Amino acid sequence: MTLEKLGTVPLYSIGDRVRVRDAAPLGHIRTPFYIRGHAGVVERICGAFPNPEELAQQRDGLPAQPLYRVRFRQQDVWPGYRGNPADVIELEIFQHWIEA
Amino acid sequence: MIERGHHDMGGLPAGKVRRSEHAYDDWELRVDALMMLLIGVVGESRRMTVDELRKNVEALAPADYDKMGYYDRWVISLTQTMIQRGVITTDELARKLEQVRGLSPISRRKRTRRR
Numbered sequence: 196m197t198l199e200k201l202g203t204v205p206l207y208s209i210g211d212r213v214r215v216r217d218a219a220p221l222g223h224i225r226t227p228f229y230i231r232g233h234a235g236v237v238e239r240i241c242g243a244f245p246n247p248e249e250l251a252q253q254r255d256g257l258p259a260q261p262l263y264r265v266r267f268r269q270q271d272v273w274p275g276y277r278g279n280p281a282d283v284i285e286l287e288i289f290q291h292w293i294e295a
Numbered sequence: 296m297i298e299r300g301h302h303d304m305g306g307l308p309a310g311k312v313r314r315s316e317h318a319y320d321d322w323e324l325r326v327d328a329l330m331m332l333l334i335g336v337v338g339e340s341r342r343m344t345v346d347e348l349r350k351n352v353e354a355l356a357p358a359d360y361d362k363m364g365y366y367d368r369w370v371i372s373l374t375q376t377m378i379q380r381g382v383i384t385t386d387e388l389a390r391k392l393e394q395v396r397g398l399s400p401i402s403r404r405k406r407t408r409r410r
Contacts, residue, residue: 219298223350228299229306251346253380273306 203243205261206290211237213265213293223251226292235267238285246289261290301357323366330373343376351375 207213217232225247241264245256269282276282319327328337330348335341351372352360360368377383 219296221297223346223353224300224303227305228303247344247346247349250344251350253347 203259203261205240205243205263207237207240207261207263207293207295209237209239211295213237213263213295215265215288216292216294218292223248226288227286229272230267230286230288233267233272235265235271238264238266240264241287244289246291262287263290263293264288265293300353301360302353302355319366323364326366326370326373330369333373333376342382343373343380347376347379348372351379 212234213236214234215226215230215232219231241262243259243261246260247256249256264285265288266283266285268280269278269284270276270280272284331337332340333342334345334348348369349372352368354375355363355368355371363371374383374388378385378388
């Protein structure tokens with residue numbers, strides 16, 4: 196599915212520095228606890244998909260939400276990380292969980 | 296507030312990962328096949344989404360979640376979903392469980408998954 200076809204315009208571009216919202220709503224959540232509140236860089240735009248948080252509640256999840264692969268530095272995510280400082284972790288995060 | 300769901304355990308201590316090949320019971324393969332049909336990966340009629348499966352897995356009591364296997368969680372969750380969607384009723388399920396209780400158990404022969 197192309198983004199244009201779905202009428203969904205991504206707010207962020209490859210290379211943008213973004214932060215994952217630090218939220219704890221109820222319901223089905225696709226954003227892991229450990230990454231909330233952390234900042235990373237958009238590595239790619241994966242497309243747009245119906246919102247799984249809505250699909251989980253028997254709704255259609257539209258409009259589709261852009262999905263980004265975001266790259267984080269491991270040492271930013273894990274306190275006291277002792278691996279290579281260049282190590283990264285990438286997660287796919289839906290747009291409504293992202294702020295600039 | 297619930298800050299972190301019990302299932303959302305990324306980054307918590309978890310011990311060693313077992314790297315051995317898994318074998319599956321026949322009932323587990325059936326649950327997998329049932330799920331493929333219900334979410335419409337196979338066949339024409341979609342009865343639920345994988346997101347509902349996840350929601351109801353995450354709704355398991357932590358103690359149950361920890362002691363259940365992967366397909367135990369699936370079969371409980373997809374059954375909850377069928378009740379929520381009105382495909383079956385709690386009463387129908389109860390009567391069916393009573394009916395099959397005492398029948399000879401299905402084959403529990405181990406099988407290696409081919410995928």
